[in-house]
Amino acid sequence: MKALRIKWQYAVIALLAVSAAAFGLLRPQLLPTASSTKQKLSATDRIRQNPPPTLFTDAEITPIGKQAAAQREKADALFAQWKKAHGTTRDDKAFAAWAARQIPAPPTAKDRTAELHQVQALAKTRTAAGKKAATWLELNGKKDVWKLYLHDQRELIPARQ
Incomplete structure (x- = not known):
């Protein structure tokens, strides 16, 4: 072998x-x-580790709030028209077609140019503090701030509300 x-x-x-x-x-x-x-850190702990800088003043935010309120009023009025015509019966296909018809046409070249000039003018007004606040909100405000806000509200508002 x-x-x-x-x-x-x-x-x-x-x-x-x-x-x-x-x-x-x-x-x-x-x-x-x-x-x-x-x-895993809670929203409170993450915000304590990286506290927010001074955020935007009410005067800075008020114009945006007014624009959002105007859009909300328009959307509510449009939906009221839909509801009056169709009731509360579910019809996704018809609603999607109706919603698509409510979207305005794209802005004209003249309107786009005017909007571009508005953005360029806005860029000149930015401050270091505003950039810092915007950056912090971009990094941390997506959900941590809102989770903390919701948590605080739950402590202050009665459960039935």
Whole structure:
């Protein structure tokens, strides 16, 4: 009977493969991962870590609020027309077609140019404080601020409301 001879290179490769597999299986138990060491922070904790700068004044926000209120009034009036004509019966296809007809035509070239000039004029009025506030809101205001606001409101408003 001939003895089975294995080349030494194959033995080394097999040893390395077994070592790598063992390391891969044991590593999670040996080293704590980044996700296991960090606990999930609440919205309050995230805002405490990165508090908001002074945000916009009421005078800065009021014109935007007026524009939003005007749009809301128009939307409410349009929906009241839909509801009067169609009632509350669900008809997604008809509603989608009706809603598409309510969208105004794209602005003319003259209107787009006027809007561009408004944006360019607005850019000249930006301050460092305003940029800082806008940046903070972009990074943190998407949901953390609103979660905190909702949490605070729940503490102040009776449950029945």
